[in-house]
Amino acid sequence: MVPVGFLAVLFAWPVAAIIGHGFAEGGVFTVLADDQTWRLAGFTLAQAAASTVVAVLAGMPVAFLLARVRLPGIAVARTLVLVPFVLPSVVVGLAFRALWPDGGVASIVLANAFFNVAVVARTVAGLWAQLDSRAEDAARALGASPWRAFRSVTLPALAPAITSAAAVVFLFCATSFGVVLMLGGARLRTLETEIYLRTVNLLDLSGAAALSLVQLAAVVAALALGALARRRRETALRMRSPAVLARRPAGGQWFVVLAAFAVLALLLTPIAALLLKSVSTSDGWSLAGYRALTGHGADGTLAVSGWEAALRSLRTATDATVLAMVVGVLASVLLVSLRRAPSRVAHATGEAMDAALMLPLGVSAVTVGFGYLVTLDALPGDLRTSPLLVPLAQALVIIPLVVRMVLPVLRSVDERLRQAAATLGASPARVWREIDLPLTIRSVAAAAGFGYVVALGEFGATSFLARPDSPTLPVAVSTLIGRPGELNNQLAYAACALLMLVTAAAVALIDRLGSASGHTAVGEF
Structure with a gap:
């Protein structure tokens, strides 16, 4: 109990009370019928989708590095990729402001992706490390190129983990608050920051309640997709035997390794910018x-x-x-x-x-x-x-x-x-x-x-x-x-x-x- x-x-009682207040004031349906509401929802989903795509693309090489590569410093890379995920959103917002003082959509997308590369890398690596590499080796022996072997054999096996990670990243990006508040300012607002504005500055409970309902619908959909993908990933893990040991990269795999280290270097860039900004003045x-x-x-x-x-x-x-x-x-x-x-x-x-x-x-x-x-x-x-x-x-x-x-x-x-x-x-x-x-x-x-x-x-x-x-x-x-x-x-x-x-x-x-x-x-x- x-x-x-x-x-x-x-949780349930306070949220239900706010939504109930909004309905009691009678403005919920007016807000839901307003085009501005759906433009906010559209921007929220669009920036979340773009951030998810960037995070997945950046996280896949890092997942390969963590799961399949045996090189000095991999343990450091494993820890390094996790740091952005738990950094306070205020820290990340200020770090990207040091790089993009004027903010904008690109900075919001990159900051949200910066937060969530770890979700993709660690989630996909967990399954990738359990995959038997002999199936991909067999495809290579039959004449498939490295890209075709990956696309035809490994990628379908990793699909449950990628889908699970993408659903979680989308959820985090759609409800991002501190990053959007710091980098979007008054020009760019998502459902989360608009709820804050209407509640704190305007005391518009009906508007905030309506936006909360829209946001809740998107969250439930993302959670349902994430739960389904997580069950598929757990099933895939149970069906796999212990993995082949990590080994030194060979041939074209070095390009993936270099891409992974490039991603790690990019993850360090906002952090370095923040540290430099903390000790620099006009004098x-x-x-x-x-x-x-x-x-x-x-x-x-x-x-x-x-x-x-x-x-x-x-x-x-x-x-x-x-x-x-x-x-x-x-x-x-x-x-x-x-x-x-x-x-x-x-x-x-x-x-x-x-x-x-x-x-x-x-x-x-x-x-x-x-x-x-x-x-x-x-x-x-x-x-x-x-x-x-x-x-x-x-x-x-x-x-x-x-x-x-x-x-x-x-x-x-x-x-x-x-x-x-x-x-x-x-x-x-x-x-x-x-x-x-x-x-x-x-x-x-x-x-x-x-x-x-x-x-x-x-x-x-x-x-x-x-x-x-x-x-x-x-x-x-x-x-x-x-x-x-x-x-x-x-x-x-x-x-x-x-x-x-x-x-x-x-x-x-x-x-x-x-x-x-x-x-x-x-x-x-």
Whole structure:
């Protein structure tokens, strides 16, 4: 009941309340009939589709590098490709602003693709590493060119993983908030940023509710496609024998390897641009931005210092991670139990709950945040004024990631071990403690670390719920970048560099734990 209750009270209820308010005001159907609404929807889907295509094209060579190539430095490349996926959206937005100060559609598409190359690379590599290369070698021996052998033999086998990755990337790009807000400004808006504008600036609940309905329909479609593709990928993995060992590339494979390293170099470009921007001023190189972290920005722009905002981020991320781990691990145990049950009803319930747990990734964070302000006063203690308000919203984002990391490992535990322990008199709690926990502890630890860095950089819901006197670091960065003054600009870039370095260090540890357990959040979406 804990995961079901958490989702019902802290997700379904606030979202339903906002949509209900919109219908009550009577403007939903007017907004749905407005051509501007469908132009926004069209741009949202178009930029998401373009970003998905770029991410897939860039991720495929990297997937080959990770799955089939044995060269020095592959472990570093495996970690490096994961860093953009967990970088805060504010960091990525500012990094691309350093490259494209004027923003635009191209910068939005490339920034979203930058975020999601890891999803394609790690998801496809997971299946590619399990493919028997002898089928492709046989096609080559029969006279097929390397491209034809790949197109006719390997690509169809990889289709489930590519489709699964593309569905997830499309979902993330369609609901992108921080990147579009930073690079699109007032000129380019998606459904997500328009919901934010109508809710926060215009208090147009009916318009926001209508846009939320359109966005929710697209999200459900993407989740359904992603779930279908994920089941096909899991089936493909079960049907494959352990892979042939990675080997040094030969012949035309070197072009693919070079393309993969070119992609990795391009992934480093925005990061390098951000670091350079953090130490450059109109007078030359300077560490003024980093020194300003102890202050409140130019003319007291911030209510707290940069370091205080960073500490607030650390505390909030800790609270959110603890909440998400409790709910996410319990949900994973429940889903495994439902899948092992002999009843078809239990299986169907498990599938429905698995899909429901993914919904918070696709529903507007602004909708959820405003829903909290509308509904949570009805609960004892009025959570709207509680310090737990922001961690609760961030936990909603982390829970799907925790489930996707822990659930596959729990499913892989041999049921015969559990049955043998139960036969020898172990209670269910002891079976979990003695069998399940030792086999899943690395994955649980990696999920906690992964959730922590995601919460550390969460911007969508936090930007709406955080109070001015207690901002997190991403919210402080957003405030600084919108204010005039070179010191504010330097402080914003220095804070982003700090966030990025902390994230990169955490990802290195997470990837080590995830590799040891065989699963990562990216690889299991």
